[in-house]
Amino acid sequence: MTRFHNKVHADKTGREIFVEAALEAATSVDKGFAFRDAGMLVLGNFTSDVFEGQGHTAALMADWLGINPVPALRVEDACASSGAALNVGVLAIASGMTDVAIVGGVEKMSQLNTEGVTDALALAADNVYEIPVGFTFPSIYAAIASAYLHKYNARWEELAAVTIKNHVNGALNPKAHFQADIMATAKRIGEKQGRTFTNEMDFLNSEFNPVVSSPLRLFDCCPVSDGAAVAVLAADDVAKRYTDTPIHIAGIGQASDTIALHSRPDITTLSATVKAAGDAYRMAGVKPRDVRVADVHDCFTIAEVLATEDLGFFPRGTGGKAAEEGRTSLKGEVSINPDGGLKAKGHPVGATGAAMAYEMFKQLRGEADAVQVDGAEVGLIHNVGAAGATVVVQVMRR
Protein backbone atom coordinates (compact mmCIF):
# COMPACT_ATOMS: atom_id res chain seq x y z
CA MET A 1 0.00 0.00 0.00
CA THR A 2 1.00 3.61 -0.43
CA ARG A 3 1.30 5.93 2.47
CA PHE A 4 -2.09 7.38 3.32
CA HIS A 5 -1.84 11.16 3.37
CA ASN A 6 -3.53 14.38 2.29
CA LYS A 7 -0.45 16.02 0.75
CA VAL A 8 2.19 13.56 -0.45
CA HIS A 9 0.03 12.37 -3.35
CA ALA A 10 -1.18 15.86 -4.29
CA ASP A 11 0.42 15.82 -7.74
CA LYS A 12 -0.68 12.30 -8.64
CA THR A 13 -3.90 11.02 -10.13
CA GLY A 14 -5.83 8.12 -8.63
CA ARG A 15 -4.43 5.74 -11.25
CA GLU A 16 -0.87 6.70 -10.35
CA ILE A 17 -1.50 6.12 -6.65
CA PHE A 18 -3.01 2.73 -7.48
CA VAL A 19 -0.06 1.75 -9.68
CA GLU A 20 2.33 2.73 -6.89
CA ALA A 21 0.53 0.38 -4.48
CA ALA A 22 0.38 -2.39 -7.09
CA LEU A 23 4.11 -2.16 -7.80
CA GLU A 24 4.89 -2.48 -4.10
CA ALA A 25 2.54 -5.47 -3.85
CA ALA A 26 4.13 -7.21 -6.83
CA THR A 27 7.74 -6.63 -5.74
CA SER A 28 6.97 -7.85 -2.21
CA VAL A 29 5.79 -11.28 -3.38
CA ASP A 30 8.44 -13.72 -2.09
CA LYS A 31 8.97 -15.70 -5.30
CA GLY A 32 8.01 -12.92 -7.70
CA PHE A 33 4.75 -11.94 -9.33
CA ALA A 34 3.87 -10.50 -12.72
CA PHE A 35 0.62 -8.56 -13.05
CA ARG A 36 -0.17 -10.65 -16.12
CA ASP A 37 -0.40 -13.74 -13.93
CA ALA A 38 -3.77 -12.44 -12.78
CA GLY A 39 -6.97 -13.56 -14.44
CA MET A 40 -9.04 -10.80 -12.93
CA LEU A 41 -8.77 -7.36 -11.35
CA VAL A 42 -11.30 -6.24 -8.75
CA LEU A 43 -11.17 -2.61 -7.67
CA GLY A 44 -12.81 -0.97 -4.70
CA ASN A 45 -13.46 2.69 -5.36
CA PHE A 46 -16.19 4.79 -3.81
CA THR A 47 -16.55 7.91 -5.86
CA SER A 48 -13.66 8.97 -8.02
CA ASP A 49 -16.52 10.18 -10.21
CA VAL A 50 -17.03 13.05 -7.75
CA PHE A 51 -13.51 13.37 -6.38
CA GLU A 52 -11.66 13.27 -9.69
CA GLY A 53 -14.34 13.42 -12.37
CA GLN A 54 -13.25 9.93 -13.42
CA GLY A 55 -15.50 6.94 -13.75
CA HIS A 56 -14.93 3.44 -15.18
CA THR A 57 -11.96 3.06 -12.88
CA ALA A 58 -11.49 -0.73 -12.90
CA ALA A 59 -10.78 -0.88 -16.62
CA LEU A 60 -8.58 2.18 -16.16
CA MET A 61 -6.44 0.41 -13.55
CA ALA A 62 -6.19 -2.74 -15.66
CA ASP A 63 -5.00 -0.56 -18.52
CA TRP A 64 -2.38 1.16 -16.37
CA LEU A 65 -1.15 -2.13 -14.95
CA GLY A 66 -0.73 -3.29 -18.53
CA ILE A 67 -2.95 -6.34 -18.13
CA ASN A 68 -5.62 -5.82 -20.79
CA PRO A 69 -7.68 -7.84 -21.76
CA VAL A 70 -8.03 -9.25 -18.23
CA PRO A 71 -11.58 -8.62 -16.94
CA ALA A 72 -11.73 -5.70 -14.52
CA LEU A 73 -14.62 -5.05 -12.16
CA ARG A 74 -15.26 -2.05 -9.94
CA VAL A 75 -17.06 -2.61 -6.64
CA GLU A 76 -18.79 0.33 -5.01
CA ASP A 77 -20.09 -0.23 -1.50
CA ALA A 78 -19.20 3.20 -0.10
CA CYS A 79 -16.37 3.01 2.46
CA ALA A 80 -16.52 -0.80 2.31
CA SER A 81 -15.75 -0.90 -1.42
CA SER A 82 -12.40 -2.67 -1.29
CA GLY A 83 -13.42 -5.00 1.54
CA ALA A 84 -16.25 -6.06 -0.75
CA ALA A 85 -13.81 -6.22 -3.69
CA LEU A 86 -11.69 -8.63 -1.65
CA ASN A 87 -14.69 -10.91 -1.19
CA VAL A 88 -15.44 -10.75 -4.92
CA GLY A 89 -11.83 -11.76 -5.60
CA VAL A 90 -12.24 -14.73 -3.24
CA LEU A 91 -15.46 -15.72 -5.02
CA ALA A 92 -13.80 -15.42 -8.44
CA ILE A 93 -11.07 -17.83 -7.35
CA ALA A 94 -13.48 -20.15 -5.53
CA SER A 95 -15.62 -20.33 -8.69
CA GLY A 96 -12.66 -21.61 -10.65
CA MET A 97 -12.87 -18.72 -13.09
CA THR A 98 -9.30 -17.73 -12.29
CA ASP A 99 -6.49 -18.90 -9.98
CA VAL A 100 -4.99 -15.49 -9.37
CA ALA A 101 -6.65 -12.13 -8.87
CA ILE A 102 -5.42 -8.63 -8.18
CA VAL A 103 -7.65 -6.90 -5.65
CA GLY A 104 -7.21 -3.34 -4.51
CA GLY A 105 -8.74 -0.05 -3.66
CA VAL A 106 -8.00 3.58 -4.30
CA GLU A 107 -9.37 7.00 -3.46
CA LYS A 108 -7.93 10.42 -4.24
CA MET A 109 -9.91 12.77 -2.00
CA SER A 110 -7.70 15.69 -1.08
CA GLN A 111 -8.32 17.94 -4.06
CA LEU A 112 -11.77 18.80 -2.70
CA ASN A 113 -12.08 21.04 0.34
CA THR A 114 -13.61 19.70 3.55
CA GLU A 115 -17.07 20.79 2.51
CA GLY A 116 -16.73 19.12 -0.88
CA VAL A 117 -15.56 15.91 0.78
CA THR A 118 -18.45 16.09 3.27
CA ASP A 119 -20.91 16.42 0.37
CA ALA A 120 -19.29 13.56 -1.55
CA LEU A 121 -19.37 11.24 1.48
CA ALA A 122 -23.01 12.17 2.07
CA LEU A 123 -23.80 10.24 -1.12
CA ALA A 124 -23.33 7.08 0.94
CA ALA A 125 -26.14 8.10 3.32
CA ASP A 126 -29.83 8.42 2.46
CA ASN A 127 -29.84 11.43 0.20
CA VAL A 128 -33.62 11.78 0.31
CA TYR A 129 -34.50 11.25 3.97
CA GLU A 130 -31.32 11.98 6.00
CA ILE A 131 -29.17 14.58 4.26
CA PRO A 132 -32.07 16.98 3.44
CA VAL A 133 -32.89 17.47 7.15
CA GLY A 134 -29.34 18.61 7.95
CA PHE A 135 -27.46 15.39 8.61
CA THR A 136 -23.90 15.02 7.39
CA PHE A 137 -21.79 11.91 7.66
CA PRO A 138 -20.12 12.88 10.95
CA SER A 139 -23.49 13.87 12.40
CA ILE A 140 -24.99 10.47 11.58
CA TYR A 141 -22.25 8.79 13.64
CA ALA A 142 -22.70 11.52 16.25
CA ALA A 143 -26.37 10.53 16.56
CA ILE A 144 -25.26 6.93 17.09
CA ALA A 145 -22.83 8.15 19.76
CA SER A 146 -25.55 10.13 21.51
CA ALA A 147 -27.78 7.08 21.72
CA TYR A 148 -24.90 4.83 22.83
CA LEU A 149 -23.65 7.14 25.57
CA HIS A 150 -27.21 7.55 26.82
CA LYS A 151 -28.14 3.88 26.74
CA TYR A 152 -25.02 2.66 28.52
CA ASN A 153 -24.40 5.71 30.69
CA ALA A 154 -20.99 5.82 29.03
CA ARG A 155 -18.64 8.81 28.87
CA TRP A 156 -17.13 10.65 25.91
CA GLU A 157 -13.74 10.00 27.53
CA GLU A 158 -14.18 6.31 26.64
CA LEU A 159 -14.37 7.35 22.99
CA ALA A 160 -11.29 9.53 23.45
CA ALA A 161 -9.43 6.44 24.68
CA VAL A 162 -9.82 5.04 21.15
CA THR A 163 -8.28 8.22 19.72
CA ILE A 164 -5.33 8.06 22.11
CA LYS A 165 -4.66 4.35 21.45
CA ASN A 166 -4.93 4.63 17.67
CA HIS A 167 -2.57 7.59 17.56
CA VAL A 168 -0.05 5.67 19.67
CA ASN A 169 -0.19 2.91 17.04
CA GLY A 170 -0.18 5.30 14.09
CA ALA A 171 2.98 6.94 15.41
CA LEU A 172 4.73 3.59 14.83
CA ASN A 173 3.37 3.04 11.31
CA PRO A 174 5.40 4.57 8.46
CA LYS A 175 2.36 4.32 6.16
CA ALA A 176 0.09 6.27 8.51
CA HIS A 177 -1.33 9.71 7.74
CA PHE A 178 -0.66 10.90 11.32
CA GLN A 179 2.57 9.57 12.75
CA ALA A 180 2.35 11.32 16.09
CA ASP A 181 0.69 10.31 19.32
CA ILE A 182 -1.68 12.72 21.03
CA MET A 183 0.95 14.04 23.47
CA ALA A 184 3.34 14.80 20.59
CA THR A 185 0.45 16.48 18.75
CA ALA A 186 -0.47 18.46 21.86
CA LYS A 187 3.15 19.56 22.28
CA ARG A 188 3.42 20.69 18.64
CA ILE A 189 0.17 22.67 18.77
CA GLY A 190 0.94 23.94 22.27
CA GLU A 191 4.31 25.32 21.18
CA LYS A 192 2.67 27.26 18.36
CA GLN A 193 -0.07 28.58 20.60
CA GLY A 194 1.94 29.19 23.76
CA ARG A 195 0.11 26.52 25.72
CA THR A 196 1.12 23.47 27.65
CA PHE A 197 -1.01 20.39 28.15
CA THR A 198 -0.51 18.11 31.13
CA ASN A 199 -1.82 14.95 29.45
CA GLU A 200 -3.80 13.65 26.48
CA MET A 201 -7.19 14.42 27.97
CA ASP A 202 -6.12 17.93 28.87
CA PHE A 203 -5.48 18.50 25.16
CA LEU A 204 -8.54 16.60 23.93
CA ASN A 205 -10.76 18.64 26.25
CA SER A 206 -9.29 21.92 24.95
CA GLU A 207 -10.51 24.25 22.23
CA PHE A 208 -7.98 22.63 19.90
CA ASN A 209 -10.32 19.69 19.73
CA PRO A 210 -13.51 21.48 18.64
CA VAL A 211 -16.91 19.85 18.42
CA VAL A 212 -17.63 18.63 14.89
CA SER A 213 -21.08 17.28 15.71
CA SER A 214 -21.85 16.70 19.36
CA PRO A 215 -20.69 14.60 21.12
CA LEU A 216 -18.00 13.95 18.49
CA ARG A 217 -15.03 16.28 18.33
CA LEU A 218 -12.32 16.70 15.71
CA PHE A 219 -10.11 13.95 17.13
CA ASP A 220 -13.04 11.53 17.13
CA CYS A 221 -13.02 11.71 13.31
CA CYS A 222 -10.67 10.14 10.77
CA PRO A 223 -8.88 12.50 8.39
CA VAL A 224 -9.33 12.97 4.65
CA SER A 225 -6.55 11.04 2.94
CA ASP A 226 -5.38 9.88 -0.47
CA GLY A 227 -4.07 6.39 -0.94
CA ALA A 228 -4.28 2.95 -2.43
CA ALA A 229 -3.70 -0.64 -1.35
CA VAL A 230 -3.36 -3.78 -3.43
CA ALA A 231 -3.40 -7.48 -2.58
CA VAL A 232 -2.60 -10.53 -4.68
CA LEU A 233 -5.03 -13.42 -4.19
CA ALA A 234 -4.18 -16.93 -5.30
CA ALA A 235 -5.94 -20.27 -5.07
CA ASP A 236 -4.60 -22.53 -2.28
CA ASP A 237 -2.87 -24.89 -4.70
CA VAL A 238 -1.34 -22.04 -6.68
CA ALA A 239 -0.18 -19.88 -3.78
CA LYS A 240 3.02 -21.92 -3.29
CA ARG A 241 4.21 -20.68 -6.66
CA TYR A 242 4.43 -17.27 -5.05
CA THR A 243 5.34 -17.86 -1.42
CA ASP A 244 5.99 -20.54 1.18
CA THR A 245 4.13 -18.52 3.81
CA PRO A 246 0.80 -17.46 2.36
CA ILE A 247 -1.88 -16.00 4.59
CA HIS A 248 -5.20 -17.79 4.24
CA ILE A 249 -8.54 -16.06 3.94
CA ALA A 250 -10.35 -18.56 6.12
CA GLY A 251 -13.77 -17.01 6.29
CA ILE A 252 -15.69 -14.22 4.58
CA GLY A 253 -18.93 -12.45 5.33
CA GLN A 254 -20.88 -9.54 4.00
CA ALA A 255 -24.21 -8.13 5.12
CA SER A 256 -26.46 -5.17 4.42
CA ASP A 257 -28.69 -3.04 6.60
CA THR A 258 -31.02 -0.11 6.07
CA ILE A 259 -29.39 2.89 4.42
CA ALA A 260 -31.14 5.30 6.80
CA LEU A 261 -30.21 4.99 10.45
CA HIS A 262 -33.77 5.82 11.53
CA SER A 263 -35.13 2.61 9.98
CA ARG A 264 -33.24 0.40 12.45
CA PRO A 265 -34.74 -0.92 15.67
CA ASP A 266 -31.50 -0.28 17.60
CA ILE A 267 -28.82 2.21 16.53
CA THR A 268 -26.35 1.28 19.27
CA THR A 269 -25.26 -1.78 17.29
CA LEU A 270 -24.48 -2.40 13.62
CA SER A 271 -26.51 -5.51 12.92
CA ALA A 272 -24.72 -6.01 9.60
CA THR A 273 -21.46 -6.40 11.53
CA VAL A 274 -23.02 -9.10 13.71
CA LYS A 275 -24.30 -10.95 10.62
CA ALA A 276 -21.16 -10.60 8.47
CA ALA A 277 -18.89 -11.58 11.35
CA GLY A 278 -21.07 -14.54 12.30
CA ASP A 279 -20.84 -15.87 8.74
CA ALA A 280 -17.08 -15.30 8.56
CA TYR A 281 -16.44 -16.93 11.95
CA ARG A 282 -18.53 -19.94 10.98
CA MET A 283 -16.78 -20.39 7.64
CA ALA A 284 -13.39 -20.10 9.31
CA GLY A 285 -14.37 -22.31 12.24
CA VAL A 286 -13.16 -19.81 14.81
CA LYS A 287 -14.69 -17.92 17.73
CA PRO A 288 -14.19 -14.26 18.65
CA ARG A 289 -11.89 -15.31 21.50
CA ASP A 290 -9.53 -16.95 18.95
CA VAL A 291 -8.89 -13.58 17.31
CA ARG A 292 -5.71 -11.99 18.60
CA VAL A 293 -5.57 -8.98 16.28
CA ALA A 294 -8.21 -7.10 14.31
CA ASP A 295 -8.40 -4.10 12.02
CA VAL A 296 -11.84 -2.59 12.50
CA HIS A 297 -13.56 0.32 10.80
CA ASP A 298 -13.04 3.33 13.08
CA CYS A 299 -14.09 6.18 10.78
CA PHE A 300 -15.27 7.70 14.05
CA THR A 301 -14.27 6.60 17.54
CA ILE A 302 -17.80 5.40 18.30
CA ALA A 303 -17.54 3.08 15.29
CA GLU A 304 -14.58 1.24 16.82
CA VAL A 305 -16.43 0.86 20.11
CA LEU A 306 -19.47 -0.61 18.35
CA ALA A 307 -17.24 -2.87 16.23
CA THR A 308 -15.44 -4.40 19.20
CA GLU A 309 -18.83 -5.24 20.72
CA ASP A 310 -20.57 -6.39 17.52
CA LEU A 311 -17.60 -8.61 16.60
CA GLY A 312 -18.01 -10.37 19.94
CA PHE A 313 -14.80 -9.19 21.62
CA PHE A 314 -16.54 -7.34 24.48
CA PRO A 315 -20.06 -7.30 25.92
CA ARG A 316 -22.43 -4.52 24.82
CA GLY A 317 -21.81 -1.21 26.48
CA THR A 318 -18.26 -2.06 27.51
CA GLY A 319 -16.24 -1.48 24.32
CA GLY A 320 -15.19 2.04 25.28
CA LYS A 321 -14.22 0.99 28.77
CA ALA A 322 -12.16 -1.86 27.31
CA ALA A 323 -10.22 0.66 25.19
CA GLU A 324 -9.76 2.88 28.24
CA GLU A 325 -8.37 -0.07 30.22
CA GLY A 326 -5.82 -0.88 27.50
CA ARG A 327 -7.45 -4.18 26.60
CA THR A 328 -7.36 -3.25 22.87
CA SER A 329 -3.79 -1.91 22.80
CA LEU A 330 -0.86 -3.67 21.13
CA LYS A 331 -0.29 -5.64 24.34
CA GLY A 332 -3.98 -6.06 25.12
CA GLU A 333 -6.02 -9.24 24.95
CA VAL A 334 -7.24 -8.38 21.44
CA SER A 335 -5.20 -5.73 19.67
CA ILE A 336 -7.47 -3.44 17.69
CA ASN A 337 -6.11 -1.37 14.83
CA PRO A 338 -2.38 -1.90 15.39
CA ASP A 339 -1.76 0.18 12.24
CA GLY A 340 -3.45 3.21 13.79
CA GLY A 341 -6.87 2.51 12.31
CA LEU A 342 -8.70 4.88 10.05
CA LYS A 343 -8.29 7.46 12.80
CA ALA A 344 -4.50 7.77 12.55
CA LYS A 345 -3.60 5.76 9.44
CA GLY A 346 -6.13 7.66 7.33
CA HIS A 347 -9.19 6.69 5.33
CA PRO A 348 -9.05 7.03 1.54
CA VAL A 349 -12.47 5.43 1.55
CA GLY A 350 -12.23 3.04 -1.38
CA ALA A 351 -8.78 1.85 -0.30
CA THR A 352 -9.53 1.08 3.33
CA GLY A 353 -10.62 -2.56 3.15
CA ALA A 354 -7.60 -3.48 1.03
CA ALA A 355 -5.33 -1.59 3.44
CA MET A 356 -6.76 -3.67 6.28
CA ALA A 357 -5.87 -6.82 4.34
CA TYR A 358 -2.35 -5.42 3.86
CA GLU A 359 -1.93 -4.86 7.60
CA MET A 360 -3.33 -8.27 8.53
CA PHE A 361 -1.07 -10.01 5.99
CA LYS A 362 1.93 -8.40 7.69
CA GLN A 363 0.67 -9.14 11.19
CA LEU A 364 0.05 -12.82 10.48
CA ARG A 365 3.43 -13.22 8.79
CA GLY A 366 5.12 -11.58 11.76
CA GLU A 367 6.38 -8.72 9.57
CA ALA A 368 4.57 -5.83 11.22
CA ASP A 369 7.74 -4.42 12.79
CA ALA A 370 7.05 -1.88 15.53
CA VAL A 371 3.35 -2.71 15.72
CA GLN A 372 3.71 -6.49 15.60
CA VAL A 373 1.19 -8.19 17.87
CA ASP A 374 2.61 -11.21 19.70
CA GLY A 375 0.94 -14.52 18.92
CA ALA A 376 -0.94 -13.27 15.86
CA GLU A 377 -2.24 -16.54 14.42
CA VAL A 378 -5.83 -15.56 13.63
CA GLY A 379 -6.78 -12.05 12.54
CA LEU A 380 -9.98 -10.35 11.49
CA ILE A 381 -10.66 -7.35 9.30
CA HIS A 382 -13.89 -5.39 9.34
CA ASN A 383 -14.83 -2.81 6.71
CA VAL A 384 -18.00 -0.71 7.02
CA GLY A 385 -19.87 1.16 4.31
CA ALA A 386 -21.55 4.35 5.51
CA ALA A 387 -23.21 3.84 8.91
CA GLY A 388 -23.30 0.06 8.55
CA ALA A 389 -25.56 -0.36 5.53
CA THR A 390 -22.73 -2.52 4.21
CA VAL A 391 -20.35 -4.50 6.39
CA VAL A 392 -17.65 -6.85 5.15
CA VAL A 393 -15.61 -9.16 7.38
CA GLN A 394 -12.74 -11.49 6.60
CA VAL A 395 -11.12 -13.92 9.03
CA MET A 396 -7.50 -14.61 8.12
CA ARG A 397 -5.00 -17.08 9.48
CA ARG A 398 -1.39 -18.15 9.08
Place this chain on the structure above:
Amino acid sequence: MSEKLTGKAFSDGIAAGKVTGGRCETCRSQFVPPRLICPVCGSTKVAPVEYCGEGVVEAYTVNKTPSSKFRDVQPLVVGIVRLREGPSISGMIVTDKPDEIRIGMAVKFNPMKRGEKAVLAFISS
Protein backbone atom coordinates in the same frame (compact mmCIF):
# COMPACT_ATOMS: atom_id res chain seq x y z
CA MET B 1 -47.77 1.96 -7.87
CA SER B 2 -49.89 3.57 -5.25
CA GLU B 3 -49.36 7.30 -5.54
CA LYS B 4 -49.66 7.59 -1.79
CA LEU B 5 -46.62 5.39 -1.19
CA THR B 6 -44.05 7.52 -3.01
CA GLY B 7 -41.38 9.94 -1.91
CA LYS B 8 -43.34 12.71 -3.59
CA ALA B 9 -46.43 11.90 -1.54
CA PHE B 10 -44.25 12.01 1.58
CA SER B 11 -42.66 15.38 0.76
CA ASP B 12 -46.03 16.83 -0.31
CA GLY B 13 -47.36 15.62 3.03
CA ILE B 14 -44.53 17.32 4.94
CA ALA B 15 -45.28 20.59 3.15
CA ALA B 16 -48.96 20.19 4.05
CA GLY B 17 -48.15 19.51 7.71
CA LYS B 18 -48.56 15.73 7.68
CA VAL B 19 -46.13 12.88 8.36
CA THR B 20 -47.15 9.94 6.21
CA GLY B 21 -45.92 6.39 5.87
CA GLY B 22 -47.07 2.87 5.28
CA ARG B 23 -48.70 0.08 7.24
CA CYS B 24 -48.25 -3.54 6.28
CA GLU B 25 -51.62 -5.29 6.04
CA THR B 26 -49.88 -8.65 6.48
CA CYS B 27 -47.62 -8.23 9.54
CA ARG B 28 -49.05 -4.91 10.84
CA SER B 29 -45.62 -3.20 10.84
CA GLN B 30 -45.69 0.54 10.39
CA PHE B 31 -42.95 2.50 8.72
CA VAL B 32 -42.01 5.95 7.57
CA PRO B 33 -41.41 7.17 4.88
CA PRO B 34 -43.85 5.19 2.72
CA ARG B 35 -42.61 2.35 0.50
CA LEU B 36 -44.16 -0.37 -1.60
CA ILE B 37 -42.64 -3.43 0.07
CA CYS B 38 -42.87 -4.04 3.81
CA PRO B 39 -39.28 -3.93 5.15
CA VAL B 40 -40.17 -6.37 7.92
CA CYS B 41 -42.00 -9.23 6.15
CA GLY B 42 -41.68 -8.43 2.45
CA SER B 43 -45.42 -8.20 1.85
CA THR B 44 -46.63 -5.88 -0.88
CA LYS B 45 -49.96 -5.35 0.88
CA VAL B 46 -49.05 -1.90 2.13
CA ALA B 47 -51.56 0.83 2.92
CA PRO B 48 -50.76 4.52 3.33
CA VAL B 49 -51.10 5.96 6.83
CA GLU B 50 -50.85 9.36 8.41
CA TYR B 51 -49.06 9.68 11.74
CA CYS B 52 -50.00 12.01 14.55
CA GLY B 53 -46.58 13.68 14.42
CA GLU B 54 -45.85 13.27 18.11
CA GLY B 55 -42.90 11.34 19.38
CA VAL B 56 -39.74 11.30 21.47
CA VAL B 57 -36.12 12.07 20.66
CA GLU B 58 -34.22 8.83 20.18
CA ALA B 59 -30.85 10.31 19.17
CA TYR B 60 -29.62 13.80 18.36
CA THR B 61 -26.58 15.89 17.60
CA VAL B 62 -25.73 19.56 17.32
CA ASN B 63 -24.15 19.67 13.88
CA LYS B 64 -21.37 22.29 14.04
CA THR B 65 -20.04 21.47 10.58
CA PRO B 66 -23.10 21.52 8.33
CA SER B 67 -23.09 21.43 4.57
CA SER B 68 -23.37 24.83 2.87
CA LYS B 69 -27.12 24.37 2.47
CA PHE B 70 -27.65 24.52 6.24
CA ARG B 71 -25.21 27.25 7.29
CA ASP B 72 -28.08 29.65 8.04
CA VAL B 73 -29.69 27.34 10.60
CA GLN B 74 -28.13 28.11 13.99
CA PRO B 75 -28.00 26.03 16.00
CA LEU B 76 -28.49 23.08 13.66
CA VAL B 77 -29.82 20.18 15.70
CA VAL B 78 -30.67 16.99 13.85
CA GLY B 79 -31.91 13.76 15.27
CA ILE B 80 -34.05 10.69 15.06
CA VAL B 81 -37.55 10.84 16.48
CA ARG B 82 -39.54 7.74 17.38
CA LEU B 83 -43.15 8.50 16.54
CA ARG B 84 -45.89 7.51 18.95
CA GLU B 85 -47.12 4.88 16.49
CA GLY B 86 -43.72 3.13 16.53
CA PRO B 87 -41.54 3.97 13.53
CA SER B 88 -38.67 6.47 13.63
CA ILE B 89 -37.68 9.22 11.21
CA SER B 90 -34.80 11.66 10.80
CA GLY B 91 -35.61 15.30 11.31
CA MET B 92 -34.37 18.67 12.34
CA ILE B 93 -35.08 19.66 15.92
CA VAL B 94 -35.79 23.38 16.00
CA THR B 95 -34.66 25.05 19.20
CA ASP B 96 -32.79 28.05 20.59
CA LYS B 97 -31.54 25.96 23.48
CA PRO B 98 -29.72 22.88 22.19
CA ASP B 99 -28.34 22.22 25.69
CA GLU B 100 -31.86 21.46 26.87
CA ILE B 101 -32.48 18.67 24.38
CA ARG B 102 -32.51 15.23 25.95
CA ILE B 103 -32.97 11.74 24.64
CA GLY B 104 -36.52 10.74 25.52
CA MET B 105 -37.78 14.32 25.29
CA ALA B 106 -41.27 14.72 23.79
CA VAL B 107 -41.43 16.55 20.47
CA LYS B 108 -44.02 17.21 17.81
CA PHE B 109 -43.82 17.61 14.07
CA ASN B 110 -43.56 21.20 12.89
CA PRO B 111 -42.31 21.53 9.30
CA MET B 112 -39.75 24.24 8.58
CA LYS B 113 -40.37 26.21 5.39
CA ARG B 114 -37.16 26.67 3.38
CA GLY B 115 -37.81 28.41 0.08
CA GLU B 116 -40.01 26.20 -2.06
CA LYS B 117 -39.51 23.20 0.18
CA ALA B 118 -40.47 22.12 3.66
CA VAL B 119 -37.97 20.33 5.87
CA LEU B 120 -39.13 17.61 8.22
CA ALA B 121 -38.66 19.24 11.60
CA PHE B 122 -39.81 18.89 15.18
CA ILE B 123 -40.20 21.23 18.14
CA SER B 124 -40.42 20.53 21.84
CA SER B 125 -43.97 19.67 22.90
